[in-house]
Amino acid sequence: MTGIFTESAIHQKSPQEITALLYEACLTNLEEAIEDITNKDYVFANKKLQKANDILHRLGAGLNYEAGIIADQLDVLYNYMADKVVEANLHKDVSIIKEVLQIVEDLSSSWNQAMQNKHADPKAAIRQKALAYEKNVFMEDN
Incomplete structure (x- = not known):
């Protein structure tokens, strides 16, 4: 992955952007492994699949378990995919x-x-929450 980006460029990315890059790198390695197997280039396929597996393990290691059940579910899914x-x-x-x-x-x-x-208009999200609160308060008053 550092071949595509300089190390300093990666350090400037948010954790969310790095996760997106990891997904893209995993997709690329899986797609190339399929092509390599089709062409009977098994050594190259092996390297691509090892990279994809490494990425899946990195994704699992980067989970924030304070996020709740979704983190646990992603962990199971990453492990399943790595095994596959x-x-x-x-x-x-x-x-x-x-x-x-x-x-x-x-x-x-x-x-x-x-x-x-997440990057959509944050003011709109605040307005939406305020409207939901006001609606709830209005309903309680009636």
Whole structure:
């Protein structure tokens, strides 16, 4: 990953942006491993799958367990995918890689959507919360 970005550029990223980059790097390695297996370049496929597995472990290590049940669920999912990547590497099974690829794509898409929503108009979010509070107070008064 440091090949794409300088070390100082990575240090300037937020944890959320680094997570998004890790998802992208994992997707790239999985896609390239599928291509390598298809071309019978098993040594390269092995390296790509090892990198994908390393990324999944890094994602799991970076979880904030104070976030609640979602962190626990992500931990289980990351471990499941890491196990599947090892199995796919052992058998050079493209179908298993595709399963993991689909999960990572879904996670990446959801993560990027959550980041966009977080960076949306913060004043609008505050107004929405205030309106919900006022509505609740109004309902209690009646």
